[in-house]
Amino acid sequence: MPQPLRAAFLVLMLALLPAAGEAIYFRQQVSWKQRPKADEVDVRTAQEWQALWLDARPGEDFQREHAPGAMPLNAENWDELLPDVLKAWTPGRKLIVYCSAQSCDASREVARRLREEAGLKDVFVLTGGWEAWKTEHR
Amino acid sequence: MKMKVLLALGLLGSLSDVHASLKWEQSQVELHPAPGDATAVGTFKYTNTGNTVVHFKSVHTSCGCTTAAQTKDQAAPGESGEITATFKVGASTGVQQKSVRVETDDPNEPFTTLVLRAVIPQLMELRPTFIYWESSEAPKPKIIAVKAAKELNTRSLKVTSSNANFATKVQLAGPNEFKIEVTPRDTANPSDASLKIEPDGGGKAFYATARVVNPTRAN
Numbered sequence: 149m150p151q152p153l154r155a156a157f158l159v160l161m162l163a164l165l166p167a168a169g170e171a172i173y174f175r176q177q178v179s180w181k182q183r184p185k186a187d188e189v190d191v192r193t194a195q196e197w198q199a200l201w202l203d204a205r206p207g208e209d210f211q212r213e214h215a216p217g218a219m220p221l222n223a224e225n226w227d228e229l230l231p232d233v234l235k236a237w238t239p240g241r242k243l244i245v246y247c248s249a250q251s252c253d254a255s256r257e258v259a260r261r262l263r264e265e266a267g268l269k270d271v272f273v274l275t276g277g278w279e280a281w282k283t284e285h286r
Numbered sequence: 287m288k289m290k291v292l293l294a295l296g297l298l299g300s301l302s303d304v305h306a307s308l309k310w311e312q313s314q315v316e317l318h319p320a321p322g323d324a325t326a327v328g329t330f331k332y333t334n335t336g337n338t339v340v341h342f343k344s345v346h347t348s349c350g351c352t353t354a355a356q357t358k359d360q361a362a363p364g365e366s367g368e369i370t371a372t373f374k375v376g377a378s379t380g381v382q383q384k385s386v387r388v389e390t391d392d393p394n395e396p397f398t399t400l401v402l403r404a405v406i407p408q409l410m411e412l413r414p415t416f417i418y419w420e421s422s423e424a425p426k427p428k429i430i431a432v433k434a435a436k437e438l439n440t441r442s443l444k445v446t447s448s449n450a451n452f453a454t455k456v457q458l459a460g461p462n463e464f465k466i467e468v469t470p471r472d473t474a475n476p477s478d479a480s481l482k483i484e485p486d487g488g489g490k491a492f493y494a495t496a497r498v499v500n501p502t503r504a505n
Contacts, residue, residue: 205350206350206351209350222350222351222376223351223376223377223378224351224374224376224377225376225377226376226377226378227377227492227493230415230493230495231480231493231495234416234478234495234497235478235495235497238499238500239418239420239499247349247350248350251348251385252348252349252350253348253349253383253384254349254350254351257378257382265412265413265414265415266414266415266416267413267414267415267416267417268416
């Protein structure tokens with residue numbers, strides 16, 4: 149191997165050392181982007197369902213714009229908003245919850261509470277959230 | 287000789303990568319708000335241990351329920367400051383974990399994720415908060431299990447149904463535990479009720495929903 153190439157290779161190897169160290173040291177760090185989970189559904193699939201759409205973003209964001217037919221349901225006003233959602237739901241109907249983007253966790257929290265507290269099944273989180281919905285409808 | 291210089295430069299470059307100039311006192315804060323608290327506030331302190339000014343480019347939170355504010359737009363070498371994250375408790379319960387993503391112009395570590403963990407006490411747990419009967423179903427009673435927090439010192443519950451079609455009966459199930467039996471008078475027609483549940487010690491009321499529904503086909 150020519151000397152300059154060998155030197156470049158050694159430099160690259162040396163640069164890899166701290167990177168590998170960081171990767172090992174910070175392996176438990178919260179990931180900003182999370183992988184899609186089994187209870188998530190993408191926009192295209194969700195639109196094929198006659199589901200009840202729930203907007204988990206703050207009330208002001210919902211007022212500004214939301215998916216057609218969506219109902220607001222967020223942790224801040226849970227007690228006030230939940231009864232209307234439960235009255236709109238019918239057995240067998242799927243629920244799709246979204247928040248602003250993939251990185252937000254409000255939709256996951258709303259979905260968890262609907263399952264654990266209200267005992268509803270077939271609750272899904274929209275992959276990519278409102279951002280993905282808007283991209284799909286551009 | 288050339289090779290030694292290259293190696294030395296490479297080594298220097300790789301070593302500088304591990305020294306971020308913004309040093310955080312802690313990147314995770316756990317909070318235990320008291321029952322009834324509207325917000326939980328966490329503070330993340332930092333010091334610029336580098337030799338150049340660090341500018342904050344953005345501070346984003348992982349949900350609308352959390353806001354974050356920084357005291358300064360930049361940190362000079364040796365300067366300290368803090369970022370305050372405020373989580374609106376609302377009707378949230380249990381362990382809530384929210385992230386704050388800080389972006390700076392520090393080339394070695396442009397992004398930092400700060401974690402705010404709030405453990406919110408649940409004063410009263412209802413399972414489930416929603417019961418329903420399909421219109422073809424017999425009008426048999428269904429149970430809502432209630433667990434009250436010790437600090438409420440609840441000896442009895444008052445349950446008020448907004449619709450006379452749903453009758454309720456409260457039974458003591460153990461220390462701070464109750465069973466609410468809900469029975470619809472008929473399930474021939476759709477109807478619904480809001481059940482207001484109040485502990486005898488007063489304070490916040492809790493709600494459950496009861497419905498008689500027409501079944502729909504699964505989709």
